[in-house]
Amino acid sequence: xxxxxxxxxxxxxxxxxxxxxxxxxxxxxxxxxxxxxxxxxxxxxxxxxxxxxxxxxxxxxxxxxxxxxxxxxxxxxxxxxxxxxxxxxxxxxxxxxxxxxxxxxxxxxxxxxxxxxxxxxxxxxxxxxxxxxxxxxxxxxxxxxxxxxxxxxxxxxxxxxxxxxxxxxxxxxxxxxxxxxxxxxxxxxxxxxxxxxxxxxxxxxxxxxxxxxxxxxxxxxxxxxxxxxxxxxxxxxxxxxxxxxxxxxx
Amino acid sequence: xxxxxxxxxxxxxxxxxxxxxxxxxxxxxxxxxxxxxxxxxxxxxxxxxxxxxxxxxxxxxxxxxxxxxxxxxxxxxxxxxxxxxxxxxxxxxxxxxxxxxxxxxxxxxxxxxxxxxxxxxxxxxxxxxxxxxxxxxxxxxxxxxxxxxxxxxxxxxxxxxxxxxxxxxxxxxxxxxxxxxxxxxxxxxxxxxxxxxxxxxxxxxxxxxxxxxxxxxxxxxxxxxxxxxxxxxxxxxxxxxxxxxxxxxxxxxxxxxxxxxxxxxxxxxxxxxxxxxxxxxxxxxxxxxxxxxxxxxxxxxxxxxx
Numbered sequence: 001x002x003x004x005x006x007x008x009x010x011x012x013x014x015x016x017x018x019x020x021x022x023x024x025x026x027x028x029x030x031x032x033x034x035x036x037x038x039x040x041x042x043x044x045x046x047x048x049x050x051x052x053x054x055x056x057x058x059x060x061x062x063x064x065x066x067x068x069x070x071x072x073x074x075x076x077x078x079x080x081x082x083x084x085x086x087x088x089x090x091x092x093x094x095x096x097x098x099x100x101x102x103x104x105x106x107x108x109x110x111x112x113x114x115x116x117x118x119x120x121x122x123x124x125x126x127x128x129x130x131x132x133x134x135x136x137x138x139x140x141x142x143x144x145x146x147x148x149x150x151x152x153x154x155x156x157x158x159x160x161x162x163x164x165x166x167x168x169x170x171x172x173x174x175x176x177x178x179x180x181x182x183x184x185x186x187x188x189x190x191x192x193x194x195x196x197x198x199x200x201x202x203x204x205x206x207x208x209x210x211x212x213x214x215x216x217x218x219x220x221x222x223x224x225x226x227x228x229x230x231x232x233x234x235x236x237x238x239x240x241x242x243x244x245x246x247x248x249x250x
Numbered sequence: 251x252x253x254x255x256x257x258x259x260x261x262x263x264x265x266x267x268x269x270x271x272x273x274x275x276x277x278x279x280x281x282x283x284x285x286x287x288x289x290x291x292x293x294x295x296x297x298x299x300x301x302x303x304x305x306x307x308x309x310x311x312x313x314x315x316x317x318x319x320x321x322x323x324x325x326x327x328x329x330x331x332x333x334x335x336x337x338x339x340x341x342x343x344x345x346x347x348x349x350x351x352x353x354x355x356x357x358x359x360x361x362x363x364x365x366x367x368x369x370x371x372x373x374x375x376x377x378x379x380x381x382x383x384x385x386x387x388x389x390x391x392x393x394x395x396x397x398x399x400x401x402x403x404x405x406x407x408x409x410x411x412x413x414x415x416x417x418x419x420x421x422x423x424x425x426x427x428x429x430x431x432x433x434x435x436x437x438x439x440x441x442x443x444x445x446x447x448x449x450x451x452x453x454x455x456x457x458x459x460x461x462x463x464x465x466x467x468x469x470x471x472x473x474x475x476x477x478x479x480x481x482x483x484x485x486x487x488x489x490x491x492x493x494x495x496x497x498x499x500x501x502x503x504x505x506x507x508x509x510x511x512x513x514x515x516x517x518x519x520x521x522x523x524x525x526x527x528x529x530x531x532x533x534x535x536x537x538x539x540x541x542x543x544x545x546x547x548x549x550x551x552x553x554x555x556x
Binding site for chain 2: 027029030033034036037040098119120121122123124174175176202203204206211212215
């Protein structure tokens with residue numbers, strides 16, 4: 001409790017402007033409660049009831065980030081993202097996707113969102129996604145979201161061809177390990193818990209299944225030869241993993 | 251049936267026609283004779299042929315009848331299979347709808363719990379809402395396992411078992427020292443299987459986890475062996491066992507034995523195990539006696555569908 005209070009004071013020192021978030025969802029019970037939670041966490045929150053109202057709200061004041069549901073009347077989340085991207089390549093957007101929809105599928109359906117979260121989620125998880133996306137978009141690095149090829153040191157990953165090279169030698173990965181590497185490289189320098197990786201990439205997160213992630217990390221480290229002192233993929237506080245090296249579009 | 255009746259009706263027709271023609275000759279006073287001479291060897295061959303036909307005819311009839319019955323039986327089995335598949339598919343769709351309809355209400359509850367100053371009451375509300383959504387989501391994921399494509403690779407089961415024992419030992423430190431793994435190598439080693447590593451380790455973790463949870467002491471034996479080309483994993487404990495009246499439902503979703511109420515669990519573990527094994531063309535069997543122990547036997551063919 002005190003940790004959270006301290007954090008929101010850090011996010012919101014008295015003299016700086018609170019970042020504005022635009023929250024778009026047609027369910028008032030959700031926008032009301034989630035809006036109150038995000039305000040408690042140090043943000044200003046504007047609310048819109050569908051994609052159409054969302055576009056109107058954007059024209060009024062540009063937020064730091066948009067959190068947008070997918071299933072909405074009038075203009076759904078995916079169409080909203082397409083229309084925003086037609087005129088704005090950088091505005092960070094987090095899509096609240098359908099239950100059970102995998103990240104791969106979400107990313108394939110829509111390249112325009114910066115992150116995805118399945119409803120229902122722990123609101124704290126949304127908060128850490130918002131912070132991570134804002135941190136990424138605040139840096140000068142070009143966005144990875146629309147890059148076809150990603151590079152970290154001498155590791156290159158081709159998202160379209162689904163191929164990976166290290167120091168120009170092609171590597172052979174199982175499809176799951178490839179998807180995991182792609183996801184970690186798309187969200188570098190962020191700690192991902194095993195549970196989140198499982199539900200996002202595997203689509204199953206039964207209570208006992210977190211070992212599936214460890215298996216694929218072991219495969220990745222073996223195949224890309226990631227055993228040195230300066231690892232690309234790091235185990236973080238025994239709760240999860242992060243891609244430590246900076247990633248750029250290649 | 252109709253063809254057979256027509257056959258019986260048509261069969262005497264040539265005899266009747268022959269009789270009528272013969273009667274015509276007699277009435278007309280025609281007394282001419284027809285004499286046919288045949289070589290003796292030909293008579294022998296002819297007699298043999300007639301006898302063979304007499305023996306073969308019933309065989310042909312029986313074979314045709316068996317074929318028809320087999321076709322009928324396989325059509326019935328196919329219809330039953332189709333029915334089971336259709337029912338599973340309906341069940342899956344229902345759970346998907348239920349899960350979907352619950353997502354916004356649960357989301358609103360969890361957001362509300364996070365929006366207020368945290369109190370023990372709100373923490374309970376949040377935990378229970380999370381539990382509710384996890385349960386429905388797990389049921390949905392379980393139903394989706396029926397049609398989820400398997401990602402097949404070569405798997406060394408002994409390695410998998412040893413990893414699983416280690417992981418379950420970390421989750422249940424009290425049981426860590428009680429696991430004993432035996433992999434038979436003589437006269438045949440346990441064959442490697444082609445399977446979905448994630449799903450098989452999920453199934454194995456569930457069975458080993460149950461053994462750790464429901465047995466307070468004594469060894470938990472994990473035995474790997476080969477049986478007619480398939481790999482067999484047995485997990486045996488001398489724990490509290492499953493009451494006889496609960497055994498038939500042990501693989502049903504949300505079924506929990508009457509003597510398991512004091513141990514936390516969702517009641518989907520063994521359904522998950524059975525589904526994973528079925529998807530690999532194998533099966534799982536549970537034998538159990540209350541206060542004596544439980545033996546779970548998982549059979550995995552070397553290649554799925556084999």
